[in-house]
Amino acid sequence: MRVVSVDEMRTIERRAEEEYDLTSPLLMEQAGRSVAQALETWLADQAGAAIGDVSVLVLAGPGANGGDGHVMAHYLVQRGAEVTIFDWKQRRLETLQPGGPHGEPTPVGDDLAELQQALSSADVVADALLGTGHSRPLDPVMRAALDLARQEHAHRPQLVILAVDLPSGLNADTGAVDDGTLAADLTVTLAFPKVGLLLFPGAQYVGKLMVGSIGLPDAMQIDSGMEMLDASFVRPLLPARPLDSNKGTFGKVLVAAGSSLYIGAAYLAACAAGRVGAGLVTLATTSERALVYATKLTEATYHLLPPDDADPQQRAHALLDGLHGYKALVIGPGLGQSNGTVPFLEAVFAGVKALADNERPRLIVDADGLNALATLDHWWEKLPARTVLTPHPGEMARLRGGAKVSGGEADRLAVAQETAHAWGHIVVLKGAATLIAEPEGRLRINWPGNPALATAGTGDVLSGAVGGLLAQGVEPFAAATAAVYLHGRAGLRVSARIGDAGLLAGDLLPELPLAIRETNATNATNAR
DSSP states (O other), X not given: OBXXXXXXXXXXXXXXXXXXXXXXXXXXXXXXXXXXXXXXXXXXXXXXXXXXXXXXXXXXXXXXXXXXXXXXXXXXHHTTOEEEEEETTTTEEEEEXXXXXXXXXXXXXXXXXXXXXXXXXXXXXXXXXXXXXXXXXXXXXXXXXXHHHHHHHHHOTTSEEEEESSOTTXXXXXXXXXXXXXXXXXXXXXXXXXXXXXXXXXXXXXXXXXXXXXXXXXXXXXXXXXEEOOHHHHGGGSOOOOTTXXXXXXXXXXXXXXXXXXHHHHHHHHHHHHHTTOSEEEEXXXXXXXXXXXXXXXXXXXXXXXXXXXXXXXXXXXXXXXXXXXXXXXXXXXXXXXXXXXXXXXHHHHHHHXXXXXXXXXXXXXXXXXHHHTTSTTGGGGSOTTXXXXXXXXXXXXXXXTOOOOSSSTHHHHHHHHHHHHHXXXXXXXXXXXXXXXXXXXXXXXXXXXXXXXXXXXXXXXXXXXXXXXXXXXXXXXXXXHHHHHHHHHHHHHHHHHOSSOOOGGGGTTHHHHHHHXXXXXXXXXXX
16 A cells, blocks of 8 residues: 655646546545544444444644535435534534534633533544644644543543544644654545554554555555555565475575574564475574474474584585575575674675576575674675665664664655665564565565564564565565565454563464464455
8 A cells, every 4th residue: 555745646637627526525534434434444343333432522723634624524424323513614513413513513712611411421422623734833822722622531541542644733744743742543544545644653642453445546646655564565465376386386495594592583483484385394503403493393494504613614614515405585584793704704605696596596685694694894785675674773883883773664765775775685674563675775664563573583583574574485575575574464463362572482373373364364455
């Protein structure tokens, strides 16, 4: 699903009018109706409530976002809801009934006492004060109105806060928020998600994100740009599973991971490669550790390497000698940072790059593989083109010579795109909303974030999943994209059962094939 900036959204709306005669009132009519429908669906799913049984207070601002709120209010009334509009510009409350207003509007004083009374009887508060075009600090009275809603929500947690397009005061490009921004339980963004909704701190204010329609025609071509992952987007990237398959159909992946201090990393990566459908998974390790792995990962085969303290060149040659026939090589998780790690990896990378194109496996480098690369000058030139790199923010800082990057804020967008272009590789920048960037400039973002995944070993699972998809012939950018999405879905499946804390990396493994099944079964559409 396309993600847009403020300027991109303005261009789309201007084109809708110029090319398809969709004027602002027509777009507003569809937008308001779509938000009303989304709220009705959400209430039924989340609370089992019928729209005719709820009281809705709409906070309507002076611009287009307020217009969307007015339209939404009238559609809700037609569906049987009791609706009151607080018109911020006119400073008045208006109660609606089918056919029009009921009674005289009630003036609202500067102390907002009348608004506070209306809030006390509402089941839903719809924030339609400000839209994407507003980036200045909130008006003091507007901030006071939102603060009253915040206090009422704290007093009555069952009160539903709905944001129309985005929470007022959230910067749609950067994710920055005004101190007065009201966190939503549900945000119905219009036509396309806005960049700022997926970046922190703004993402914490979004709640459940739904996409509503403004009536853009299917024939309207939208320029390429940042994309948000969903099932309909990822489904075509997954490899087919024909009935006449055999294990060779789905490729072989070699996993070079683990050390005496980080034994589990190799298991997690290798098992993940198998769980996403690789035909054969081989773990390159020492004979001593192979005995440990074989007790838990009985389906894998093993390629034995000399001991960790052996000559690094000898160990590298032993690994390279076993690469024939493998379509993917996962290297780095849990290798450690002993003195021999860097020369071992440098020799492996040189050997892989020297292979002929038809013999070279696709390469994914993670964890200690990235730390080793960061010590080498012009390290990106030592890798085959379009290697998949999966750094977390700390590893990315080291790869960039110490330049820090956040875990979820706007700076990450430029960092991911610029480094992928400069290095010529696929960059998976992990974080609260993981980014996938390719050298040609395409950028994708995974949503939603999941704090349950913030635990050791989940990155090893991700790297293994990328390797398993590469082994099946999925090209690197698509493999990284699909793996990130499936990894996130697996995490959501686990946290739905146990909550946001307590997930272990191994819990993701049996969920990966279920996430694939779920992705193939889901029919998701872009609302536009």
